[in-house]
Amino acid sequence: MPSATFRTPSVIPGFRLxxxxxxxxxxxxxxxxxxxxxxxxxxxxxxxxxxILTDRRLLAALQLSFGLSLLAAAFNVVFGLVVAWVLTxxxxxxxxxxxxxxxxxxxxxxxxxxxxxxxxxAPNGIIGQWLAPYGIRIAYTQAGxxxxxxxxxxxxxxxxxxxxxxxxxxxxxxASATLGASRLRTIFQVVLPTLAPATxxxxxxxxxxxxxxxxxxxxxxxxxxxxxxxxxxxxxxxxEEYNYAGAAAIAAIMLTLSFVILVFVNIVHAxxxxxxxxx
Amino acid sequence: xxxxxxxxxxxxAAVPPSRRVAPTTEPRLVRGVLIAITATFLSVFxxxxxxxxxxxxxxxxxxxxxxxxxxxxxxxxxxLTLLVAAIAVPCNIVFGVAxxxxxxxxxxxxxxxxxxxxxxxxxxxxxVAGLVYVLLLGSNTLIGGWLQESFGLRVIFAVPGIxxxxxxxxxxxxxxxxxxxxxQQGNGDEEAALSxxxxxxxxxxxxxxxxxxxxxxYGVLLCNARAMGEFGAVAVLSxxxxxxxxTMPLHIELAYNEYASVSAFSVAALLAGLALVTLVVKxxxxxxxxxxxxxxxxx
Amino acid sequence: xxxxxxxxxxxxxxxxxxxxxxxxxxxxxxxALLGPSGSGKTTLLRxxxxxxxxxxxxxxFGPDDASHRSVQERNVGFVFQHxxxxxxxxxxxxxxxGLRVRPSATRPGEAxxxxxxxxxxxxxxxxxxxxxxxxxxxxxxxxxxxLARALAIEPKVxxxxxxxxxxxxxxxxxxxxxxxxxxxxxxxTTVFVTHDQDEAMELADRVVVMSQGRIEQLGTPxxxxxxxxxxxxxxxxxxxxxxxxxxxxxxxxxxxxxxDLPAQGVRxxxxxxxxxxxxxxxxxxxxxxxxxxxxxxxxxxxxxRAEVALGAGAIRIEADYxxxxxxxxxxPVGVAIREAGIFPAA
Numbered sequence: 061m062p063s064a065t066f067r068t069p070s071v072i073p074g075f076r077l078x079x080x081x082x083x084x085x086x087x088x089x090x091x092x093x094x095x096x097x098x099x100x101x102x103x104x105x106x107x108x109x110x111x112i113l114t115d116r117r118l119l120a121a122l123q124l125s126f127g128l129s130l131l132a133a134a135f136n137v138v139f140g141l142v143v144a145w146v147l148t149x150x151x152x153x154x155x156x157x158x159x160x161x162x163x164x165x166x167x168x169x170x171x172x173x174x175x176x177x178x179x180x181x182a183p184n185g186i187i188g189q190w191l192a193p194y195g196i197r198i199a200y201t202q203a204g205x206x207x208x209x210x211x212x213x214x215x216x217x218x219x220x221x222x223x224x225x226x227x228x229x230x231x232x233x234x235a236s237a238t239l240g241a242s243r244l245r246t247i248f249q250v251v252l253p254t255l256a257p258a259t260x261x262x263x264x265x266x267x268x269x270x271x272x273x274x275x276x277x278x279x280x281x282x283x284x285x286x287x288x289x290x291x292x293x294x295x296x297x298x299x300e301e302y303n304y305a306g307a308a309a310i311a312a313i314m315l316t317l318s319f320v321i322l323v324f325v326n327i328v329h330a331x332x333x334x335x336x337x338x339x
Numbered sequence: 340x341x342x343x344x345x346x347x348x349x350x351x352a353a354v355p356p357s358r359r360v361a362p363t364t365e366p367r368l369v370r371g372v373l374i375a376i377t378a379t380f381l382s383v384f385x386x387x388x389x390x391x392x393x394x395x396x397x398x399x400x401x402x403x404x405x406x407x408x409x410x411x412x413x414x415x416x417x418x419l420t421l422l423v424a425a426i427a428v429p430c431n432i433v434f435g436v437a438x439x440x441x442x443x444x445x446x447x448x449x450x451x452x453x454x455x456x457x458x459x460x461x462x463x464x465x466x467v468a469g470l471v472y473v474l475l476l477g478s479n480t481l482i483g484g485w486l487q488e489s490f491g492l493r494v495i496f497a498v499p500g501i502x503x504x505x506x507x508x509x510x511x512x513x514x515x516x517x518x519x520x521x522x523q524q525g526n527g528d529e530e531a532a533l534s535x536x537x538x539x540x541x542x543x544x545x546x547x548x549x550x551x552x553x554x555x556x557y558g559v560l561l562c563n564a565r566a567m568g569e570f571g572a573v574a575v576l577s578x579x580x581x582x583x584x585x586t587m588p589l590h591i592e593l594a595y596n597e598y599a600s601v602s603a604f605s606v607a608a609l610l611a612g613l614a615l616v617t618l619v620v621k622x623x624x625x626x627x628x629x630x631x632x633x634x635x636x637x638x
Numbered sequence: 639x640x641x642x643x644x645x646x647x648x649x650x651x652x653x654x655x656x657x658x659x660x661x662x663x664x665x666x667x668x669x670a671l672l673g674p675s676g677s678g679k680t681t682l683l684r685x686x687x688x689x690x691x692x693x694x695x696x697x698x699f700g701p702d703d704a705s706h707r708s709v710q711e712r713n714v715g716f717v718f719q720h721x722x723x724x725x726x727x728x729x730x731x732x733x734x735x736g737l738r739v740r741p742s743a744t745r746p747g748e749a750x751x752x753x754x755x756x757x758x759x760x761x762x763x764x765x766x767x768x769x770x771x772x773x774x775x776x777x778x779x780x781x782x783x784x785l786a787r788a789l790a791i792e793p794k795v796x797x798x799x800x801x802x803x804x805x806x807x808x809x810x811x812x813x814x815x816x817x818x819x820x821x822x823x824x825x826x827t828t829v830f831v832t833h834d835q836d837e838a839m840e841l842a843d844r845v846v847v848m849s850q851g852r853i854e855q856l857g858t859p860x861x862x863x864x865x866x867x868x869x870x871x872x873x874x875x876x877x878x879x880x881x882x883x884x885x886x887x888x889x890x891x892x893x894x895x896x897x898d899l900p901a902q903g904v905r906x907x908x909x910x911x912x913x914x915x916x917x918x919x920x921x922x923x924x925x926x927x928x929x930x931x932x933x934x935x936x937x938x939x940x941x942x943r944a945e946v947a948l949g950a951g952a953i954r955i956e957a958d959y960x961x962x963x964x965x966x967x968x969x970p971v972g973v974a975i976r977e978a979g980i981f982p983a984a
Contacts, residue, residue, distance in 0.1 A: 150374055304473070
């Protein structure tokens with residue numbers, strides 16, 4: 061029950077109802093199921109848990125998922141910054157369409173993206189068939205996973221950087237120029253550092269999404285154990301083997317990672333608020 | 340007044356000063372190159388895959404597309420997807436409004452934590468989202484077993500599970516569009532309405548709701564798009580029983596794995612069409628009602 | 639460094655922001671560009687800095703044509719309205735920025751930079767603030783750091799865009815006096831833009847009054863206030879009330895009454911008189927005074943102010959009057975206009 065010290069008194073009615081419903085719904089849909097996952101994981105004895113976590117196949121999947129997700133997020137930082145810059149700073153025909161297209165990976169169901177990317181990069185696909193004669197394979201290799209992860213990660217960078225770039229005071233760039241700094245110097249020493257907190261946040265979000273991504277990856281991945289098998293797929297496989305404990309342990313790792321990233325993003329935000337007065 | 344009359348210097352540069360580049364932009368060539376990179380990158384990575392969906396769907400012409408959709412299994416998948424969205428979206432609307440009301444209109448301790456928890460499903464892998472329900476409500480679990488024995492209600496590998504998983508993954512959409520906007524609007528309108536004698540409910544219907552209607556529509560739009568397109572979470576707990584627990588995204592997977600490419604891409608084209616409509620309406624809302632949508636561009 | 643602005647014009651698309659402005663700013667002078675928004679004053683300042691390029695005309699820094707120099711090459715100190723401090727840099731790094739970005743041939747060593755930054759922090763009276771971030775400073779402090787940063791590059795001229803616009807009234811007054819003292823000490827040629835006439839009058843050696851992309855008047859604060867050159871300046875600076883009059887054979891007539899004012903070379907015909915309240919005397923009705931009626935009396939700070947309807951009553955002006963003058967509401971009164979500007983009717 062909300063007490064007088066718990067909340068500041070207000071004339072607006074409906075706090076108990078709204079707050080109570082919010083907490084109850086949140087608990088039933090999100091908190092209890094997630095807590096259940098951890099309970100399930102920790103009912104395992106330590107030896108069993110150790111055996112699951114040091115499984116060669118799991119370690120390979122961990123390495124693959126984390127490695128490629130980092131790589132894709134880093135790639136997206138570079139191109140995402142360019143894209144955000146071009147879309148906010150320059151006007152050219154088609155800008156609005158390209159800007160709207162940024163959200164495509166958010167809006168397009170992952171399974172649709174998955175089969176479309178596969179159709180493009182498969183050895184008999186639209187781009188794949190031109191690469192196949194040179195022995196370059198994208199689909200069913202790690203390169204395919206990378207492309208899928210770039211696809212779903214791009215909007216995170218662009219959409220976190222864009223608002224900051226829009227609000228960036230032109231006067232600051234002009235000030236840099238009056239002090240004698242070249243344009244390149246202004247961009248690297250004045251503009252980019254200002255975008256750093258947003259870029260780090262976008263990077264973390266894109267990375268988190270990439271590690272957990274399933275639909276757009278599994279079609280193009282090839283799913284060879286130890287080679288192109290991603291973490292979420294391993295959960296599905298464990299589940300299909302009715303190895304619930306194994307699935308839960310992997311899920312617990314991923315979930316913990318989500319929490320860590322969430323906390324990290326909040327810390328970056330709070331730090332940048334405090335120091336620079338903006339997010 | 341000019342005491343040290345400067346000699347009129349010969350024109351130093353061929354470029355007239357008015358055509359010089361402003362100091363806060365880049366030379367024409369650099370701009371051109373950057374625009375070209377952006378256009379190419381976005382075309383190859385984003386627009387091209389979208390185009391491929393439609394090309395593949397119409398590989399056998401319109402007739403092939405239509406017959407793929409007329410297939411009973413496709414029909415059943417479409418119906419199930421609509422049903423799931425029709426349950427999940429309203430649930431999350433009610434939750435979103437309640438949560439936004441509690442968070443934006445009142446000050447209480449632990450508010451930041453609550454907001455973070457509301458956002459949590461966004462950072463959870465869809466596969467994990469599906470799994471947590473399997474672990475909690477599967478027929479061999481405590482609650483799942485009880486539900487099945489007492490009510491004959493099967494949750495996992497059945498429609499209720501699909502609905503639950505969909506609610507989970509679309510959980511924050513409405514709330515996070517409403518919260519920042521309602522916080523920004525403050526309590527002034529509500530306090531005015533209450534002081535004029537309106538009841539709490541009247542205040543909500545007549546002042547709060549009209550103030551946030553575009554943000555609400557925006558959130559519902561995104562929520563619906565995700566609800567209809569969710570794959571990972573649903574794949575884990577649907578069991579993929581044809582004609583019973585197969586949604587549109589799952590139908591795409593099944594058809595694709597059976598090399599029924601046109602069938603897969605036809606349903607995919609339908610979902611891609613939905614995504615396009617969503618984007619168009621979203622862009623329109625952002626353009627027309629930018630001031631009424633606080634959380635623009637954050638997902 | 640003397641600044642010569644020659645026939646500077648600037649068009650933004652179809653609209654002209656400046657129509658051929660000529661202006662000479664003497665070395666060491668403190669000049670105010672004063673005008674309402676849209677008068678072109680900020681555009682002129684930005685053209686001097688090289689942040690904007692004119693459609694036509696030249697800017698000379700001393701004997702050199704700077705028209706084709708980029709902003710980086712012009713070496714001007716520019717202080718922005720919202721300070722434009724680099725938020726991710728400390729105060730120290732902000733001030734040092736202009737020195738550190740110099741090409742290696744002219745870049746001072748870190749020790750020299752440190753000495754310079756410390757001197758500047760002393761100059762702006764914020765010696766202990768080097769390690770802070772701009773977000774941790776008050777508005778007035780940010781303004782002073784912005785000035786220190788601009789001075790660090792040893793600019794040829796100092797340009798300030800609405801330097802006190804974002805500050806509250808008290809801080810503004812203190813900072814105004816401080817800036818004047820600083821200017822007298824450092825002797826930079828300084829141009830600042832303002833829409834606040836008090837600021838311009840108090841601070842500047844000479845004031846440039848601008849309107850609609852043209853210079854209306856250039857002069858000392860006394861010139862500007864006491865001898866406005868155009869109707870616009872009369873309206874914009876101080877208070878003035880318009881009285882329609884007739885000029886006939888060198889005499890100025892209001893509703894047939896001859897006023898004791900020179901026609902100042904205005905040709906015969908209709909004209910407009912601009913009358914400041916302090917140049918109007920009130921007395922009991924008498925011959926030689928304009929008949930009028932007192933309509934409103936009010937107290938404005940140290941002054942007593944009467945609003946009087948002249949002659950037939952359609953024209954009202956205001957007058958300041960001293961303690962010895964008897965005026966009463968709705969009573970007739972005699973008005974003498976001691977001084978006024980006269981311009982042909984538009």
